[in-house]
Amino acid sequence: xxxxxxxxxxxxxxxxxxxxxxxxxxxxxxxxxxxxxxxxxxxxxxxxxxxxxxxxxxxxxxxxxxxxxxxxxxxxxxxxxxxxxxxxxxxxxxxxxxxxxxxxxxxxxxxxxxxxxxxxxxxxxxxxxxxxxxxxxxxxxxxxxxxxxxxxxxxxxxxxxxxx
Numbered sequence: 001x002x003x004x005x006x007x008x009x010x011x012x013x014x015x016x017x018x019x020x021x022x023x024x025x026x027x028x029x030x031x032x033x034x035x036x037x038x039x040x041x042x043x044x045x046x047x048x049x050x051x052x053x054x055x056x057x058x059x060x061x062x063x064x065x066x067x068x069x070x071x072x073x074x075x076x077x078x079x080x081x082x083x084x085x086x087x088x089x090x091x092x093x094x095x096x097x098x099x100x101x102x103x104x105x106x107x108x109x110x111x112x113x114x115x116x117x118x119x120x121x122x123x124x125x126x127x128x129x130x131x132x133x134x135x136x137x138x139x140x141x142x143x144x145x146x147x148x149x150x151x152x153x154x155x156x157x158x159x160x161x162x163x164x
Contacts, residue, residue: 020154020161025088026054027111028065028072034098034111035065038089040153041133042074050140051125055133061094063134070124072138073106075113078148079160084113085151086158107142117148 007015021040029035041055054074056063066072077085088097102114112119122138129135152161 017155020152023077023085023151023153023158024054025075025077025084025113025116026056026062026066026072027075028062028069029111030105030109032095033065034095034103035062036088036097036111037062038085045137049125051137052120052122052140054136054138056136057132058129058134059132066124066136067127067134069110071108071110072122072124072136073108073110073112074120074122074138075116076118076146077113077151078115078117078146079151080148081115081151082158106144112144115146116144117146117150119144119146 022042023038023040024042025036026039027034027036037056037060039054039056043053045051045053052074056066084101087100098111103111104114106112106121108121108123110121112121120140121142122140124136125139126137127134150161152159
């Protein structure tokens, strides 16, 4: 159906504001080559093999770093981590984004946020560019649980979602 027009970006953005999404930091690299950014586009994809999908803007340095490293981590953010989410959304650049929080290197030698409410380590299974974003499918090789209320993006604001 190539003859049906797409909605305008502003209309799409307005509609998607009503979809509550978890907030996470996607990371890759080690030491001075660490890169990361805030995303709200992480989703479980399948259980066999265990995979997730994350969308990353192709213009970001993190996109290129994930392609180069072929592995990445997802740190799930919780209540009280709004400043960190904003820092990784553009408040700092490159390795400087990692300066204000405790990080540990995972089994894949990628940074994971120590106080995250959960973390996943992935090896790159597949990459596909669609429009302005690269879709990364990661095969999950390690997970770490945590505690706390999740941070969500809803109607353009970061909000804490209380546990049930």
